[in-house]
Amino acid sequence: MILAGGRGTRMGRVDKGLQPFRGATMAAHVLRRLAPQVRSVTINANRNEESYAALGVAVRADELTGFEGPLAGLQTGLRHCDTDLLVTAPCDSPFLPQDLVQRLREALVTQEADLALAVTMEADETGAAHKQPHPVFSLIRKSALPHLDAYLAEGGRRMDGWHKSIKVAEVLFNDAAAFRNINTLAELQHEEQANGAPTLQDVVSCLSGYDPHAVPVRQAQHIIREFIQPVRAVEKVALRAALGRVLAADIVSPISVPAHDNSAMDGFAFAGDQLDTEHPTTLQAIGAVYAGRPSDLRPERGQCVRIMTGGVMPPGCDTVLPQELAAGITEDSVTIAPRTIKTGDNRRFRGEDLMEGSPALKAGRIVRPADLGLIASLGIAEVAVRRRLRVAFFSTGDELRSIGEPLAAGCVYDSNRYTLHGMLTRLGVELVDMGIVPDDPAALEAALRDACESADAVITSGGVSVGAADYTKQIMATLGDVTFWTIGMRPGRPMAFGKIRSNGHSAFLFGLPGNPVAVMVTFYFFARHALLRMMGASAGDDLLVQARSFGPIRKKPGRTEYQRGILTVNADGAREVRITGSQGSGILRSMSEANCMVVLPDEQGNVAAGDLVDVLLFEGLV
Ligand SMILES: Nc1nc2c(c(=O)[nH]1)N[C@H]1C(S)=C(S)[C@@H](COP(=O)(O)OP(=O)(O)OC[C@H]3O[C@@H](n4cnc5c(N)ncnc54)[C@H](O)[C@@H]3O)O[C@H]1N2
Ligand code: MOO
Ligand SMILES: [Mg+2]
Numbered sequence: 001m002i003l004a005g006g007r008g009t010r011m012g013r014v015d016k017g018l019q020p021f022r023g024a025t026m027a028a029h030v031l032r033r034l035a036p037q038v039r040s041v042t043i044n045a046n047r048n049e050e051s052y053a054a055l056g057v058a059v060r061a062d063e064l065t066g067f068e069g070p071l072a073g074l075q076t077g078l079r080h081c082d083t084d085l086l087v088t089a090p091c092d093s094p095f096l097p098q099d100l101v102q103r104l105r106e107a108l109v110t111q112e113a114d115l116a117l118a119v120t121m122e123a124d125e126t127g128a129a130h131k132q133p134h135p136v137f138s139l140i141r142k143s144a145l146p147h148l149d150a151y152l153a154e155g156g157r158r159m160d161g162w163h164k165s166i167k168v169a170e171v172l173f174n175d176a177a178a179f180r181n182i183n184t185l186a187e188l189q190h191e192e193q194a195n196g197a198p199t200l201q202d203v204v205s206c207l208s209g210y211d212p213h214a215v216p217v218r219q220a221q222h223i224i225r226e227f228i229q230p231v232r233a234v235e236k237v238a239l240r241a242a243l244g245r246v247l248a249a250d251i252v253s254p255i256s257v258p259a260h261d262n263s264a265m266d267g268f269a270f271a272g273d274q275l276d277t278e279h280p281t282t283l284q285a286i287g288a289v290y291a292g293r294p295s296d297l298r299p300e301r302g303q304c305v306r307i308m309t310g311g312v313m314p315p316g317c318d319t320v321l322p323q324e325l326a327a328g329i330t331e332d333s334v335t336i337a338p339r340t341i342k343t344g345d346n347r348r349f350r351g352e353d354l355m356e357g358s359p360a361l362k363a364g365r366i367v368r369p370a371d372l373g374l375i376a377s378l379g380i381a382e383v384a385v386r387r388r389l390r391v392a393f394f395s396t397g398d399e400l401r402s403i404g405e406p407l408a409a410g411c412v413y414d415s416n417r418y419t420l421h422g423m424l425t426r427l428g429v430e431l432v433d434m435g436i437v438p439d440d441p442a443a444l445e446a447a448l449r450d451a452c453e454s455a456d457a458v459i460t461s462g463g464v465s466v467g468a469a470d471y472t473k474q475i476m477a478t479l480g481d482v483t484f485w486t487i488g489m490r491p492g493r494p495m496a497f498g499k500i501r502s503n504g505h506s507a508f509l510f511g512l513p514g515n516p517v518a519v520m521v522t523f524y525f526f527a528r529h530a531l532l533r534m535m536g537a538s539a540g541d542d543l544l545v546q547a548r549s550f551g552p553i554r555k556k557p558g559r560t561e562y563q564r565g566i567l568t569v570n571a572d573g574a575r576e577v578r579i580t581g582s583q584g585s586g587i588l589r590s591m592s593e594a595n596c597m598v599v600l601p602d603e604q605g606n607v608a609a610g611d612l613v614d615v616l617l618f619e620g621l622v
Contacts, residue, residue: 001077002030003136004045004052004091007067015048016182017091020505022197026182028233028387029094031055037101039083043091044073054387056235069157070136071148078145090136092181103171104139113169114144120176133170134179135159200481200498203227215485216602217525217560224497224526228508230536231456233387239375242367244428245385246537250359256351257377261313262291265322265346268334269311270304272319272343275336280327282335289314304334313347320346354378364538366428368622386536392432392451392507393420393459396472397514398439400462415588416461416512416519423523424459427531439469448479448509449502456534458507459527462514464494476500476511484511488559488602491515491585492522508534515585521562524597544599544614547575553607555600564594567615577615595619 004017004027017027024032027043035041043052043059046067052059060080062072070088077086085108087101097103100118108116117138121129136159144166151162173179203226204210207219215223234248263269268285275281283304289295291310298315299305305314313320321336328335354360360378361371367385375383400414401407414436424431432455437447444463451458463472464484473496476482482498496511510527512519532539547567555561565577577598580590596615600607607613 001073001081001086001088002027002034002041002043002091003070003073003088004043005062005067005073006070014504015045015051017043017045018048018051019092019182021094021182022229022232024232025051025055026094027052027091028055030089030091030096031057032232032234033094033096033098034087034089034100037098038087042077042080044076054235055233064152068152069159071152071157071159071162074140075145075148075152078140078142078148081142084142085139086142087139088136090181092183093137093179094182095178095180096137097173097175097178100137101139103173104137107169107171108139108141111169112167114147114166115140115163116169116171117163118173118179119170120173120179122176131170132176133160135163137179197229198227200227200483204483212483213486214488216488218602220485220487220495220497220526221529224530225533227497227499228530228533230534231386231389232536234384235387236382236384239372239381239383242375242383242385243369243372245367245388246535247361247363247365247367248384248386248536249363251361251375251378251380251383253354253356253358253360253378254380255354255378256356257354258310258348258350258352261318261350262348263289263307263309263311263313263320263346264348265320266308267306267320267322267346268304268326269307269313269317269320270299271301271316272341272345274301275319275338275341275343277338280335280337282328282333285332285334318347319343322346362538364536366537366539370622389429389457389531389535390432390455391424391429391457391459391531392434392455393417393424393461394434394447394451395436396439396444396460396462397436398469400436402436415516416514419516419520419588420459420461420523423520423528424531427528427535429531429535439463439471441471441475444471444475445479448475448500452479452500452502452507452509453505455507457510457527457531458500459510459512459523460496461512461519464496464511464513466494472496472511476509480506480509482509482511489521489525490559490561491583492518492525492562495522495526497526513585516588517564517585517591520591521597525562542616544616545575546612547577547615549598549607549609549611549613550576550578551609553579553598553600553613555604555606557605558602560602561598561600561604563598563600564590565596565598565615566594567596567617575615577613 008014008016018025041057043057045052045059046061049059060076063076064072089096104116115138118134120132122132123129203223270283285306286299286303287297288306289311290308297305321341325340326334327337395414395416399411401411437443463470473484476496480500482496484496486493492513494513498509499506500509512522563583564580567577570576580593596617599614
């Protein structure tokens with residue numbers, strides 16, 4: 001049981017277990033360390049039960065109300081545990097020992113104790129060593145419950161008080177650091193920095209010639225990739241619900257598929273070395289084998305069996321003659337003309353699809369329809385996936401109006417939140433749509449903080465250029481480690497990127513430019529990759545295909561241009577791409593008409609009609 005039922009007094013009453021830490025929550029880290037050591041895990045929490053339940057484990061509140069401390073959690077745990085032993089660990093100890101349970105258990109059993117607890121040796125201010133007990137890391141017999149009930153009923157609340165009245169085995173652990181807990185937000189932030197999550201400065205200092213006012217596309221993509229940290233929390237979902245989710249662990253085949261050598265055809269199975277290459281071969285059919293029906297037929301020399309597709313190959317048989325290739329078939333024989341087939345034809349091997357013990361799918365894979373079938377073919381009903389990423393987004397600008405509002409002079413309807421809604425939905429993230437935020441510093445700060453506290457990533461549009469009302473940048477800069485780029489690309493030149501913090505939470509930030517096409521292009525070529533990385537997906541590079549440009553395209557070398565195109569196959573069967581008219585970065589119609597982006601890299605100059613260009617298709621089959 002993970003103890004997360006406290007008030008978090010020293011953390012300003014925040015729910016400690018839900019504090020973000022190294023790309024997950026603290027409780028998720030504890031769960032990851034504890035789960036492999038036990039049969040099942042429960043979390044003891046007295047608030048935010050749903051957030052804890054999202055970790056995929058049972059959540060139980062204290063039966064004693066009023067935040068009565070860890071013994072109350074223990075009581076609940078013992079009452080409901082269906083094993084003889086219960087181990088506890090606090091939700092703020094992300095480094096707990098990987099052999100905690102094993103070592104506590106050895107001591108509990110050999111010393112015939114009621115409870116085993118961890119102790120470490122620590123030095124005091126004078127350097128003298130003293131024993132430090134860690135009473136919240138303990139292993140307890142379920143049989144101690146009546147005693148604990150009695151102790152609590154008498155008003156006892158202290159762990160050490162209760163321990164005095166039962167038999168306790170102390171287990172000395174050498175690694176005191178493993179029991180470190182994180183009590184304050186300052187400690188949490190310190191740990192986050194210390195664990196090697198790089199700062200933007202760390203990342204850019206490795207690059208030569210970095211200039212935020214002229215960042216090549218590839219460099220911006222590199223910086224984002226290095227800076228982003230994946231969310232690690234994992235949950236178990238039923239197989240169908242795994243579609244589009246990211247596998248958290250390799251799926252290893254528990255069985256071989258197919259489980260037996262079997263026939264790929266309806267026909268006759270026999271040992272292929274009997275085939276005569278000069279004369280017809282006649283074999284006596286001794287019976288029939290059907291798919292899914294076990295048979296004990298064992299053809300001898302000169303014999304064969306009738307077999308159906310999927311039927312298990314009888315012992316000694318390695319070859320199947322499809323029935324339509326037979327030279328003659330009687331009631332109880334088949335004749336095969338010379339050189340009709342070869343030994344080994346039409347036999348499917350055991351494990352040729354998936355071999356027992358080998359990884360069928362790798363962690364990081366985004367589950368597609370074929371994968372659902374593949375996992376089903378292994379008989380696996382539930383899979384571990386990364387938890388869904390939460391992405392908060394809002395539009396900025398005084399000129400923006402929401403659908404349903406009248407359009408005042410000089411105003412436009414907010415379209416960016418709708419394109420973002422679409423793009424994020426397709427990525428399979430959980431959306432937090434925060435609406436429109438006016439060009440007002442206080443409102444922008446409140447929105448960014450709110451977004452940061454409720455999501456893993458924040459996407460804004462507008463206000464990142466040099467306009468007089470573009471306060472977004474100022475506020476972003478005060479909330480964390482954020483950089484403002486002018487990227488060598490068109491459209492989508494200005495962009496903010498970094499990590500913001502608010503009240504102990506942090507979130508990656510993408511401040512996309514306001515122009516409607518620029519939002520989409522910067523999303524597709526920067527934010528999308530970053531979000532996939534946060535999701536734990538091992539997505540490869542974009543798959544560009546080549547096509548002939550129908551007309552000439554003007555292009556300046558030294559920047560990447562993303563042109564909206566329509567890819568077709570021409571009368572000669574060749575792929576051909578046309579640009580969709582005006583490429584202004586406010587013209588969304590040309591984006592809507594397009595079915596692909598033409599990607600013209602930095603080094604590319606003008607394109608002549610008929611030249612090959614790279615395109616990235618919007619739609620694929622799956
Ligand atoms: N002097 C310069 N001006 C501009 C530069 C520059 O380098 N120097 N860059 C231009 C480029 S490129 C872009 S892109 C834009 C980016 O501007 P912002 O990110 O500051 O965005 P805004 O000023 O807020 O808006 C720009 C444009 O887009 C419209 N917009 C914004 N949000 C929405 C929305 N949610 N739905 C529909 N339309 C939206 C907005 O009304 C503006 O027309 O800066 C250039 N200027
Ligand atoms: O970044 Mo802007 O896209 O060229 O309008
Ligand atoms: Mg602006």
